[in-house]
Amino acid sequence: MDLFQDNTGLLARFRAGQRAALQLVYETYFTQVETLVRRGFSVDGGAHVPGVSDPELSRELIQEVFTRAFARRARRAYDGVRPYRPYLLRIARNLMIDRVRAKRGQLESLDPVGDIDRIIESDAPFIEAREVESALDQKRRFEVTARYVASLDEGARGLVQLRYEEGLSQVEAAKRLGLSRKQLRLQEGKVRDGLVVALREKGLYQ
Amino acid sequence: MKRMTEDPQIGRLLSGTERASPLERAEIFDDVFRKTVGRERLVRRALIGSAAVLTVVLGALIMPPKEDRDRFTAKGGQVASFALRCADAQGQRCPCEPGSTLLFQLEPAGASHLGLFAKGPKSQLIWFFPKSPQETSLALAGHLQAGILDRAVQLGEEHPSGTYEVVGVFTREPASRAELMALAARGGPQVVTRSLRIP
Numbered sequence: 001m002d003l004f005q006d007n008t009g010l011l012a013r014f015r016a017g018q019r020a021a022l023q024l025v026y027e028t029y030f031t032q033v034e035t036l037v038r039r040g041f042s043v044d045g046g047a048h049v050p051g052v053s054d055p056e057l058s059r060e061l062i063q064e065v066f067t068r069a070f071a072r073r074a075r076r077a078y079d080g081v082r083p084y085r086p087y088l089l090r091i092a093r094n095l096m097i098d099r100v101r102a103k104r105g106q107l108e109s110l111d112p113v114g115d116i117d118r119i120i121e122s123d124a125p126f127i128e129a130r131e132v133e134s135a136l137d138q139k140r141r142f143e144v145t146a147r148y149v150a151s152l153d154e155g156a157r158g159l160v161q162l163r164y165e166e167g168l169s170q171v172e173a174a175k176r177l178g179l180s181r182k183q184l185r186l187q188e189g190k191v192r193d194g195l196v197v198a199l200r201e202k203g204l205y206q
Numbered sequence: 207m208k209r210m211t212e213d214p215q216i217g218r219l220l221s222g223t224e225r226a227s228p229l230e231r232a233e234i235f236d237d238v239f240r241k242t243v244g245r246e247r248l249v250r251r252a253l254i255g256s257a258a259v260l261t262v263v264l265g266a267l268i269m270p271p272k273e274d275r276d277r278f279t280a281k282g283g284q285v286a287s288f289a290l291r292c293a294d295a296q297g298q299r300c301p302c303e304p305g306s307t308l309l310f311q312l313e314p315a316g317a318s319h320l321g322l323f324a325k326g327p328k329s330q331l332i333w334f335f336p337k338s339p340q341e342t343s344l345a346l347a348g349h350l351q352a353g354i355l356d357r358a359v360q361l362g363e364e365h366p367s368g369t370y371e372v373v374g375v376f377t378r379e380p381a382s383r384a385e386l387m388a389l390a391a392r393g394g395p396q397v398v399t400r401s402l403r404i405p
Contacts, residue, residue: 019239022238164220165221
């Protein structure tokens, strides 16, 4: 069921640009957009638009999708009648096609979600993802990271959990840990630097 | 300061996922909001303003606490000055902290251009105007609405906590960064310094 269906209150708040409303829409559809960006898709006629696995590039694309969707004109143009998901996917589709045309960035074939135009037209779900084996190096990176985190003291492990697993802001995490924001930033920097060292020692980070 | 997830790979490894970590998702949303609604509201407040919002912002800015007023009162002649104020997304005055908008209230006292920079807690230099070494100081004509500059700064995680020394250099002609730094080093009535504390 579409988020905006029978929810005129949310539509009004979204169009007005209220942060909580935008955040709700964002959180509801983020995974869909991310999946499309990561997996790529096919278009009618058999052309294939590969997905993006590079974290920085995928982040850039996802951010651009939502920036376009949440721009004032786009918010006000959305009528709340058409389902929102296809509208968002269409923006992502067009951005990714533009990138292929411009041959920007590192693109790889992963596991396409299906024919994007049919998905948008009928608001159909993505086809199931195949079990894609992570690259061996990436598996090793996760293993090294897990060992590294386990070696940290309790405070640092708590920091990793609050910031990276729960996604708390620096201010919120600092409060929970009984630290000042400055102390938290310093400790977080050390944790990140330590991981980089651990990865480099194994030849897993450049 | 580099954003903590500037290398998303490290953040994703620490979160145990190849997808965007919760922290990354939050940062993406903050960026999206700042670039869309945040920018709309800033322009609206600075240039047009809804009556209620701008009145609140103006009320907060042009009626400073009594102890501040003497700094803006001309004493035997006009003296250029500026004040720093922070507002939240609703235009309400708030402490200067990440997420708030830093606004500049100016009394140019005949100056036509403004150069503005800050020295951060780690002695880092942050230029507001001019934005690049190729540009010159900001021409104020057309950029002031009731004394409020229509250029603001969104405080974020790239502004680490600490005390900032914000230096404004008022001139009657455009000046380059090098010229502004030289003027600031010499001091004088056209150089105004304000302290900004970010928790």
